[in-house]
Amino acid sequence: MHENFSLKPYNTFGVDANARYFTEVHSIEELIEALNNPDTQTLPLLFIGGGSNILLTKDFDGLAIKLNLKGIHTDPINENEFWVTAKSGENWHEFVMFCLNNNFGGLENLSLIPGNVGTSPIQNIGAYGTEIKDVFVNCTVLNLENLQLETFDLKQCKFGYRDSVFKQEGKGKYVILDVTFRLTHRIHHIKTEYGAIQSELENLGIQNPTIQDVSRAVINIRQSKLPDPKEIGNAGSFFKNPTIPLVQFKELKQKFENIQGYPNGDFVKVPAGWLIEQCGWKGKQIGNVASHKLQSLVIINATGNATGKEIFDFSTEIINSVKEKFGIELEREVNII
Ligand SMILES: Cc1cc2nc3c(=O)[nH]c(=O)nc-3n(C[C@H](O)[C@H](O)[C@H](O)COP(=O)(O)OP(=O)(O)OC[C@H]3O[C@@H](n4cnc5c(N)ncnc54)[C@H](O)[C@@H]3O)c2cc1C
Structure with missing residues (x-):
């Protein structure tokens, strides 16, 4: 110690x-x-x-x-599916690569997300039209009250957009020890309709993509858009995309005709990056902290010397200006310690 x-x-x-x-x-x-x-x-x-x-x-x-718990094992379930279990300390992207090298499909759209497997259920990590809940079977946790092992299945995890039981009523009560996914082995469900995957595959000259091709396209797109934390300190998207009532969205649309939104019933999900950009934050730096020049949703430790408090205060200023201009309260995605 x-x-x-x-x-x-x-x-x-x-x-x-x-x-x-x-x-x-x-x-x-x-x-x-x-x-x-x-x-x-x-x-x-x-x-x-x-x-x-x-x-x-x-x-x-x-x-x-x-x-730092390590290890991966695989169990065939039927002719086309395996349960693949990884311990919490496995690096997420290396785990995705392990799956692709062994022709297990379902996680390729989540390539290159930083972090570890054990954390993936906490905010139901997602990217390019996939969330882990789509292929999640269960996770083993240690209950911190009685130090007993428990298993949480899909329903018990209560997954939502960047959300789960582990961010809500279960917060601070469990340590996730391993996670099991249900992955395809022969016939895969290729998802290319989201974001720029299709056009990136075209750039690569690929017409009938494999799961490995989709991963390559996702990696290329992510590398061109997101700052590498090894080079410049960041935690990816700092805020969640807010969901607002349809009525409020319609009112905003009259004032800001370019506002984008993804309807879902009586609600609309609005891209936080666009809201932040409209408030003039894209690329803006205050002291040691800045909003990234290509992706305003990402706050960066611009000089390498930022304190956590400086970054937090910078994020509060963004929240205040978005609230003032659009009446929308942004919620932080990053865990504040
Ligand atoms: C450049 C970049 C891009 C990103 N892109 C995405 C993206 O596309 N989609 C997305 O969803 N996320 C994205 N993220 C966010 C991040 O990668 C994920 O949230 C990831 O799951 C965090 O994993 P971690 O192991 O680093 O978590 P940590 O930062 O180590 O921990 C996060 C929280 O979980 C707790 N915790 C950690 N491990 C456990 C455990 N085993 N059991 C219980 N609690 C635990 C910690 O105490 C903390 O509160 C991105 C981050 C960066 C830096």
Whole structure:
């Protein structure tokens, strides 16, 4: 166990905040041992996967536990489907690559999302028309109240847009230890209609794409649009796309005719990036923090020296200006610590 340990290498914003205590665990036994340590037992806990969806706004006065449980196994279910299980510490993109190398389909549209497998259910990670809920079977969790193992199935996870039980009533109560997905093995469902996948496949000269081709297209698009956290600190989309009542959307459309929206019943999902851009934030920098020049939804640690508080305050200014101009309250997607 380390004391006063810098978490800078453990968060993709590259914020330099300390944890009072820090340890890494590689198995359930090591995790339970760390949780039972009498020196830290009463302190708040922070679980860290890839650190790509956290903003450390101050030093963490508790025990930070980096989850490094590794392993993947596969079970055939029928002629065309496998259950593929990965432990929480597996890197998400490497896991997707493992699946593609073994011709397991269903996760290719989620290529290159940073973070770990164990965190993927927390916000039901999604991109390019796919969310993990589409192929999720269950996950094993450790209940922090009684240190017993439990299994959460699809229904119990209550997945929504960037949401699950683990962000709501189950928040802080469970550690996810492994996740099982139901993946195709021979006949795949290729999804190319979302975003620029189709045009990228055309650029690559591919007419009948395989799951591997779709992954390549997604990787190319993501690399051209999103800043690489290894080069510039960020946590991807900082805000969720807000969902507003249809009536409010119609009123806004009269005032701002270019506003885009994706209807869903009596509600409309509005791209947060567009709202932020309209308020003049795209590429704007204040001190060490900026909104990315290509994607205003991404807040970056522009100088590498930003504190978590500076990033948080910058995000508050964005929220205030969007609220003032459009009457829409943006919600942060990133977990504020
Ligand atoms: C460049 C970039 C692009 C991104 N693009 C997308 C995208 O397209 N779609 C998308 O959905 N997300 C995207 N994200 C966000 C991020 O990749 C996901 O939210 C990812 O699932 C976070 O995983 P992580 O392991 O890094 O989580 P961390 O940041 O380590 O943790 C996030 C939260 O989960 C908790 N936690 C971590 N592991 C566990 C566990 N095993 N059990 C219980 N709690 C745990 C942490 O305490 C924290 O509160 C992007 C991020 C970046 C930097």
